Amino acid sequence: MESYDTDDIIYALATPWAQSALAVIRVSGEGCKTMLANYFSPAKALLQAKNATLVHGFITEGKDGKKLDEVVAAVYTAGHGYTMEESVEFTCHGSLPGLQAILASFKRIGLRPAQGGEFTFRAFLHGRMDLTQAEAVQELVAAQSPRSQAMALSRLEGTLRDRISGAKEELLVVLASVEVQLDYAEDELDEFVFPLERLRGVETSLSLLASTYKVGRLYGQGARVVLAGATNAGKSSLFNLLLKQQRSIVSSVKGTTRDYIEADCSIEGIPIRLYDTAGLRESADSIEVEGIKKTEQLIGQADLVVYLVDSTDDARFPEPDAKTLLVYNKSDLAKAPKGSLSISAQTGEGIVALAHAMAERLREGVQATGDEQIIIESERQHLLLLQAREAIERAIALVERDIPLDIVAAELNEAMQNLGELTGEVTPADILQKIFSGFCVGK
Numbered sequence: 001m002e003s004y005d006t007d008d009i010i011y012a013l014a015t016p017w018a019q020s021a022l023a024v025i026r027v028s029g030e031g032c033k034t035m036l037a038n039y040f041s042p043a044k045a046l047l048q049a050k051n052a053t054l055v056h057g058f059i060t061e062g063k064d065g066k067k068l069d070e071v072v073a074a075v076y077t078a079g080h081g082y083t084m085e086e087s088v089e090f091t092c093h094g095s096l097p098g099l100q101a102i103l104a105s106f107k108r109i110g111l112r113p114a115q116g117g118e119f120t121f122r123a124f125l126h127g128r129m130d131l132t133q134a135e136a137v138q139e140l141v142a143a144q145s146p147r148s149q150a151m152a153l154s155r156l157e158g159t160l161r162d163r164i165s166g167a168k169e170e171l172l173v174v175l176a177s178v179e180v181q182l183d184y185a186e187d188e189l190d191e192f193v194f195p196l197e198r199l200r201g202v203e204t205s206l207s208l209l210a211s212t213y214k215v216g217r218l219y220g221q222g223a224r225v226v227l228a229g230a231t232n233a234g235k236s237s238l239f240n241l242l243l244k245q246q247r248s249i250v251s252s253v254k255g256t257t258r259d260y261i262e263a264d265c266s267i268e269g270i271p272i273r274l275y276d277t278a279g280l281r282e283s284a285d286s287i288e289v290e291g292i293k294k295t296e297q298l299i300g301q302a303d304l305v306v307y308l309v310d311s312t313d314d315a316r317f318p319e320p321d322a323k324t325l326l327v328y329n330k331s332d333l334a335k336a337p338k339g340s341l342s343i344s345a346q347t348g349e350g351i352v353a354l355a356h357a358m359a360e361r362l363r364e365g366v367q368a369t370g371d372e373q374i375i376i377e378s379e380r381q382h383l384l385l386l387q388a389r390e391a392i393e394r395a396i397a398l399v400e401r402d403i404p405l406d407i408v409a410a411e412l413n414e415a416m417q418n419l420g421e422l423t424g425e426v427t428p429a430d431i432l433q434k435i436f437s438g439f440c441v442g443k
């Protein structure tokens with residue numbers, strides 16, 4: 001992947017490549033208004049447009065040239081708009097031939113097609129947002145559940161950025177007092193009292209934030225749920241029933257019944273990837289053996305296994321572990337043991353309770369803490385929060401053991417470094433590139 005250039009004019013279709021009523025093409029970079037005015041009618045209207053104004057007109061192939069589309073251009077001058085660069089956003093008709101002609105024309109006149117994440121990268125570079133907000137843009141676009149969409153929107157507004165800034169300020173106060181102490185010989189100052197409570201406050205705040213990762217991940221990235229059990233237990237019936245009942249937002253079914261089938265749905269707001277697997281039983285059939293191997297692999301990677309038992313059969317089944325939900329099927333034919341989860345994949349009896357039990361099991365131990373509205377879902381952020389917290393814990397331990405202050409200061413600086421990486425102030429260029437180039441619209 002090439003590294004981003006930041007002083008040329010870039011363009012991209014910001015909406016999906018598909019027939020639609022409207023489509024948006026973005027252009028950003030110094031001088032783009034003047035450049036585009038040569039291919040716009042009325043040219044003067046675009047040239048003279050003030051910041052954040054709309055201009056109605058036509059994109060053309062050149063002065064007096066062929067009209068390519070009738071559009072509305074939203075114009076931003078430097079220091080404004082999404083990228084904080086001079087930029088124009090064309091709302092065009094969502095006609096594929098029309099869009100193709102415009103995009104080809106923009107390329108021909110020397111604009112550069114933007115790479116993934118490049119507009120947001122420029123927005124970040126120009127101080128429009130910090131790294132947590134830039135990441136929130138991608139998380140917002142990619143959100144699979146209303147809850148994760150709301151959490152991303154809150155981070156985009158800067159709630160996470162502000163929380164981290166607050167922690168950094170506190171840390172800085174502690175560091176400053178330590179450094180003053182280090183700058184003067186001990187006997188020159190009154191007895192130094194380390195601001196331990198202040199440091200513990202920062203530690204608590206970072207701990208709380210890090211602990212929200214489990215919730216954020218559950219609602220953001222969702223969970224893998226595997227339907228397992230003997231052949232004929234009713235796995236495929238349950239699979240179909242769950243998909244129908246839970247109104248899958250996206251449903252991508254692939255694979256074969258011999259292997260496994262997967263589909264996406266949502267249960268109580270948790271995005272679920274559901275797997276229907278081959279029956280777990282002894283077999284000599286080589287294709288089936290392969291299927292069973294796959295099933296075992298899927299179970300290994302699952303967040304939750306719904307193990308179906310045929311109530312009409314006294315089949316053996318595994319001792320349920322923490323991630324296995326034992327469910328008795330065919331309640332219409334036979335009674336399940338008392339107190340067990342019992343359903344009929346045929347009549348639908350007990351399915352709502354099962355879906356709830358699945359959601360409850362997935363949420364176990366991942367409840368958000370009280371008023372904590374800021375929830376993180378990025379593994380990168382989680383890791384840096386943990387590292388910062390650990391450095392602070394080490395600093396606290398050193399202070400408690402009366403270890404010299406310069407060693408304490410080194411740990412505090414380490415924590416500052418971690419938090420600076422989190423918000424993007426001191427994030428290495430290659431990591432930035434990796435983060436932004438992972439951004440994309442649609443799939």
Ligand SMILES: Nc1nc2c(ncn2[C@@H]2O[C@H](COP(=O)(O)OP(=O)(O)O)[C@@H](O)[C@H]2O)c(=O)[nH]1
Nearest residue numbers: 231232233234235236237329330331344345346
């Ligand atoms: N009566 C009854 N039959 C069921 C129920 N669930 C599944 N079946 C039947 O059991 C057979 C095996 O079901 P299937 O879903 O293919 O099981 P799988 O092999 O585990 O995928 C089919 O004939 C289903 O119609 C149920 O709850 N009640």
Ligand SMILES: [Mg+2]
Nearest residue numbers: 235236257277
């Ligand atoms: Mg089946």
